[in-house]
Amino acid sequence: MTSELVDRVRDALRAVIDPELGENIVDLGFVYDITAEAGAVRITMTATTPGCPATGFLREGAQAAASTVSGVVSADVTMTFEPAWDPSYIEPAVRASLGFAAVN
Template sequence: MTEELVARARDALRVVIDPELGQNIVDLGFVYDIIAEGGDVHITMTATTPGCPATGFLKEGAQAAVAAVPGVVSADVTMTFEPPWSPSLIDPAIRASLGFAAGN
């Protein structure tokens, strides 16, 4: 059940689109960790930079998306900038479509 809830939470996070890059936060590598304990889901995620103006939007979007998943009692999102995000975390197919070189 826990693994299934984590998978459903990860899928739900795909509806949260970064307004700057135009892709979902999962494929962009913003989601560092998802832990489910019973119906409580804890997400650790990041944004492109600590000063990113979309940080609040992304955090609220992630919380709302996961809270709507059947079986989730509560959803908590922690923003972190350790380790710092880099384009190398983007899904390779998405990275290419955004024009980032494979080595970035």
Template sequence: MTEQLVERVREALRVVIDPELGENIVDLGLVYDIRVLGEAVCITMTATTPGCPATSFLREGAQAAASAVSGVVSADVTMTFEPAWTPDLIAPAVRASLGFAAVN
């Protein structure tokens, strides 16, 4: 049941679009971890850079999207910059559409 909830939250997070790159935060590799603790969901995520002007927007969007999932009573989003985000974390199809070189 916990794994199903994690997957439902992950899918819900796909509605949160990074305004600079125009893709969802899951496919961009900005979501590092989703944990379920009882009826609470804890999300660890990042932004593309520590000074990203969209950091609050992304955090609030992730919290709202996760909170809307059935079975989630509360959602906590922690922003981190360790490890640093790199384009290597982007899903391959999205990476190609954004013009990033393939990762070897």
């Protein structure tokens, strides 16, 4: 049940896109971790640039998207820049479509 809730939250987070890259935060590898316990969801995520005005909107967007999932009682989103995001975290198919340089 818990892992199913995590999967549904992960799907819901696909509604949140990085405005610059135009892809959702799950495929971009921004979402580092999702845990759920008795309907309380904790999401740990990142963004490309600390201090960027988009970062706050990404956090609020993730919280709003997670809160729409049935079974979620509370959604807590933590932003972290440790480790720093890297294009190698992007899903390979999306990475190719975004025209990224080959990454290690």
